[in-house]
Amino acid sequence: MPVSGAAPRVSIVVPGLDAADYLGDALTSLAGQFADPDDLEVIYVDDGSADASAELAEAHAGILGRLVVLRNPSPTGVSAARNLGLARSTGRLLGFLDADDWLMPGQLSALADGLDALGCDFVRTDVVHVNGRDRTLVRAPEPRRNRVLDARGSILPVEANSMVDLPTVAAGLYRRELWEQNLLHFDEDLPSAEDRHLMWRLHLAGGSFAVLDSPGMCYRRGLGGSLTQANDGRRLGYLTAYDRIRELVERDVRAADFAPKLARTVLAITAQHLSRDQPLSADTGQRMVAGAAALLRSLPPAVSAHQIACLDPRRRQVLAAVIDALPRGWR
Amino acid sequence: MTALVVARSAAGRELIAAARRLSGATGDAVLVGYVDAVIPELTDGMAGPGRGSDDFAAVVDLNAELAPHHPAEWRPADNELPMLRRILCDRWACGTVSELWVEDLDHAPATTIARIFDDVEIHVADPGLRAYGPAGTRRPQQLQQRIVTLWHRHLVPGLAPVEPVPTRAVATAAPAARAGLGPAMVIGADLTGDDLAGPAGEIDLHVELLRHAADAAAAVVFSPHPAMPPARRWLVLREAGRLGLPVRTACGRIDDLVADLDPALIVGCAPAALLRLQTAGHRVAALGTRQLLAASSPYHHRGRVPVTIVDALLGSDRQPAGPQELQALVEAVTFVMRPDGYPALREPAARLMADLPASLWGRYFRRHRAERLGLPIRG
Numbered sequence: 001m002p003v004s005g006a007a008p009r010v011s012i013v014v015p016g017l018d019a020a021d022y023l024g025d026a027l028t029s030l031a032g033q034f035a036d037p038d039d040l041e042v043i044y045v046d047d048g049s050a051d052a053s054a055e056l057a058e059a060h061a062g063i064l065g066r067l068v069v070l071r072n073p074s075p076t077g078v079s080a081a082r083n084l085g086l087a088r089s090t091g092r093l094l095g096f097l098d099a100d101d102w103l104m105p106g107q108l109s110a111l112a113d114g115l116d117a118l119g120c121d122f123v124r125t126d127v128v129h130v131n132g133r134d135r136t137l138v139r140a141p142e143p144r145r146n147r148v149l150d151a152r153g154s155i156l157p158v159e160a161n162s163m164v165d166l167p168t169v170a171a172g173l174y175r176r177e178l179w180e181q182n183l184l185h186f187d188e189d190l191p192s193a194e195d196r197h198l199m200w201r202l203h204l205a206g207g208s209f210a211v212l213d214s215p216g217m218c219y220r221r222g223l224g225g226s227l228t229q230a231n232d233g234r235r236l237g238y239l240t241a242y243d244r245i246r247e248l249v250e251r252d253v254r255a256a257d258f259a260p261k262l263a264r265t266v267l268a269i270t271a272q273h274l275s276r277d278q279p280l281s282a283d284t285g286q287r288m289v290a291g292a293a294a295l296l297r298s299l300p301p302a303v304s305a306h307q308i309a310c311l312d313p314r315r316r317q318v319l320a321a322v323i324d325a326l327p328r329g330w331r
Numbered sequence: 332m333t334a335l336v337v338a339r340s341a342a343g344r345e346l347i348a349a350a351r352r353l354s355g356a357t358g359d360a361v362l363v364g365y366v367d368a369v370i371p372e373l374t375d376g377m378a379g380p381g382r383g384s385d386d387f388a389a390v391v392d393l394n395a396e397l398a399p400h401h402p403a404e405w406r407p408a409d410n411e412l413p414m415l416r417r418i419l420c421d422r423w424a425c426g427t428v429s430e431l432w433v434e435d436l437d438h439a440p441a442t443t444i445a446r447i448f449d450d451v452e453i454h455v456a457d458p459g460l461r462a463y464g465p466a467g468t469r470r471p472q473q474l475q476q477r478i479v480t481l482w483h484r485h486l487v488p489g490l491a492p493v494e495p496v497p498t499r500a501v502a503t504a505a506p507a508a509r510a511g512l513g514p515a516m517v518i519g520a521d522l523t524g525d526d527l528a529g530p531a532g533e534i535d536l537h538v539e540l541l542r543h544a545a546d547a548a549a550a551v552v553f554s555p556h557p558a559m560p561p562a563r564r565w566l567v568l569r570e571a572g573r574l575g576l577p578v579r580t581a582c583g584r585i586d587d588l589v590a591d592l593d594p595a596l597i598v599g600c601a602p603a604a605l606l607r608l609q610t611a612g613h614r615v616a617a618l619g620t621r622q623l624l625a626a627s628s629p630y631h632h633r634g635r636v637p638v639t640i641v642d643a644l645l646g647s648d649r650q651p652a653g654p655q656e657l658q659a660l661v662e663a664v665t666f667v668m669r670p671d672g673y674p675a676l677r678e679p680a681a682r683l684m685a686d687l688p689a690s691l692w693g694r695y696f697r698r699h700r701a702e703r704l705g706l707p708i709r710g
Contacts, residue, residue, distance in 0.1 A: 021530045024562015028373050052569065059565055104372055104399060133369060133403040216399040218370075 008041040008066055009034070010112055010173065011091030015081035017047040019099035020056050022220065027060040029102035029218075034109050037065030043085040044068070048075035053099070079186035079194045086179055094184065095173045104128075104215035111173040114212040120148045121207035124163065124172040125214040131222040140166055142211045149210060151203045158260045159310075163211070164203050165265065167195040171217040178202070187244060192237030200245045204252055235273055235284065239291040242266050246298060259299050263307040266295050270322060271315045293325035301329035332429040334360040335448065336387065337441045339367045341584070342458035342484075343434035348386035349501050350456050350482040351432070359388035360432075361425045365402040365440060366394055368558035369524050375557060375582070391423050393440055402440040409446075416447050432456055436474060437467030437633075445474050455496075456482040460603045463492050464636025465665040465672060486606050487640060489654030493665045493673065505604075506590035508612030513592040515544035518585060518599035519555040519564075525634050527626045530563060536619045537567045538574070540598050543618055545576045547596040553580050554588055589613065601634075601641040609645070617645035621694060630700050631668040639664050639695060649691065659683045664695060670704055681706055 012030060016023050027042065034040050042064050046054040054071050061067045070084060082096060093112055097103065115123045129136040141161040142154050154163040178184045183205050186194045203209075242262065249258045270292040273280065280288065296304040308316075308323055308331050316323070323331050334356060338344045344362065351360065368374045371394050393402050407415060420426065432454045433441035445453055455478060461467070462483030466475075478496045485500040492498045517540045522528035528536065537553075544551045553571075555564045564580070571578045581588055585604045589597065597615045599605050601623060605615045620642035627635040643652040643660055652660060663683040666676035684696060689710025701708050 025373055025560050028561045056562060128399045133401040135400050137399055
């Protein structure tokens with residue numbers, strides 16, 4: 001769609017694959033986010049949908065001042081779709097929204113105003129988990145709000161959730177310069193948890209950021225097709241992502257401080273997968289145990305051993321196979 | 332002395348305002364309005380609560396008060412209620428609350444507000460067909476004992492509500508039928524919000540309504556339910572377009588549209604409006620009621636009685652039920668829905684279920700449930 005005039009204030013990239021049931025909610029929620037519709041550019045990247053998603057997106061041109069619809073003939077994956085959208089974006093500030101999620105009114109202007117007023121590199125905010133009419137406010141794990149912080153200062157603590165454990169990229173807004181510095185690219189090789197990898201990269205890079213209060217970014221849960229419900233090899237994807245994160249952490253001057261966080265997170269996510277109601281297939285389970293053990297083995301032995309010693313009895317039991325697969329020094 | 336009015340729909344606000352006039356109420360009323368759509372933020376309904384505020388001294392937007400949470404999930408702990416009462420009295424400037432008017436006493440937020448104001452008399456005013464059926468849940472004594480009156484609209488001549496509380500009907504107006512020279516009109520439903528269908532099923536049934544309407548007139552006007560997400564509306568219209576149906580959309584109050592359009596036929600799933608408009612002389616048709624009866628699960632689903640009534644009066648492939656037959660049917664369905672709450676209805680239910688032709692029995696009752704309750708099974 002031809003757009004003339006100055007660059008928009010914000011670009012939001014919306015990737016979608018067979019999303020016709022919900023995409024309209026996402027796009028409708030983007031309309032009216034700014035008093036001036038020209039402030040917002042929406043880039044919908046249709047990732048090879050077989051349904052009417054792309055056509056549905058185009059039908060929103062009337063309510064979205066600047067709408068770009070890109071079509072991949074066949075699915076390329078959410079990371080590649082987001083990267084494609086970012087490459088075509090022109091906004092000063094960049095953000096994301098998944099096709100099945102939506103924003104409360106006033107969300108983007110609150111984030112953009114906050115980011116501009118504070119002058120930091122990016123802002124992040126809370127997430128509202130939605131299942132039907134049931135909603136849970138998931139607070140961003142950083143109590144210091146509405147002020148500029150060092151992005152590296154919010155990676156720890158080890159023992160509790162921190163900003164790198166909140167992977168929702170849609171609950172934030174990012175300066176275009178981050179994309180130009182290669183910090184907003186999603187790793188297209190990762191089958192899942194690409195957002196976790198991105199958050200670690202972003203926070204390790206050491207820019208400035210702020211956690212803002214905002215009306216709300218709504219994350220729809222309980223959809224059959226989503227990864228959180230998937231029960232197949234895709235559930236192993238986090239191991240690949242955390243292996244890439246390990247590579248980043250190893251090169252960091254504070255590797256010794258951050259490695260325990262990595263070990264703890266891998267143990268926690270693995271325990272979650274292994275204790276889920278729908279059990280993994282035997283094969284996937286074995287691969288998960290082997291993958292988690294391999295990841296821990298690639299960390300310093302003392303780091304792995306200490307985190308395993310810190311496990312509560314229930315988790316220790318769930319993770320028994322992983323622990324057994326580790327050499328003596330690592331457990 | 333203030334009345335607190337907890338309402339979610341325009342029809343509810345109007346019924347409560349009319350009922351308060353009829354009951355001779357004099358004090359101020361504070362309207363606590365809320366939008367109950369699954370995603371209230373995406374409906375036009377946010378503008379809703381304030382409408383018609385001539386009847387109310389002040390208007391509270393409860394969705395905004397509870398954001399980011401949904402009013403239907405507001406269930407504070409008992410410990411917090413005394414404090415909430417003090418805070419809300421102050422914040423909503425309602426002083427001494429003397430009466431409570433609610434549209435739906437069986438779900439939050441009305442239940443919650445009734446728990447907070449735990450010594451105030453309650454008027455229930457349900458503008459829909461659910462008013463004729465059982466309470467939606469087993470009500471705590473604490474709420475049940477405080478009900479003064481169940482107000483309902485006079486939607487079905489000859490039918491009386493089954494709830495064992497004093498009831499009063501408020502006359503309803505509907506635009507009189509004229510020649511019926513206009514387009515056919517389709518009244519949309521919020522089937523996903525009512526847990527009667529998923530998104531795909533909701534789209535299919537709406538397309539079916541439009542198709543049926545197009546058979547009756549040269550043009551069709553579609554009035555979507557306010558809670559239908561915009562994208563779903565678009566998908567319905569797209570499918571209608573593919574089928575070559577001459578459909579255009581019109582939003583607004585049903586009665587205004589009917590008065591404006593002089594429709595040849597009015598089609599819907601199971602809206603109460605169909606019965607009102609039929610009484611006023613309009614040609615109406617209900618579609619998909621059997622399907623919705625089958626989808627009303629569990630059996631005590633909140634939509635069951637409304638769909639049962641519309642099906643009995645307008646359903647395809649059956650004779651419209653007479654007044655006595657309808658009363659007996661609603662009472663029997665009520666007993667099967669909530670056997671604990673309405674033990675006195677067991678005998679009449681058993682009589683009706685023994686007499687009903689097998690084809691109708693299977694439409695309104697389920698074998699397992701009847702078996703468990705020791706009621707007659709037919710067919």
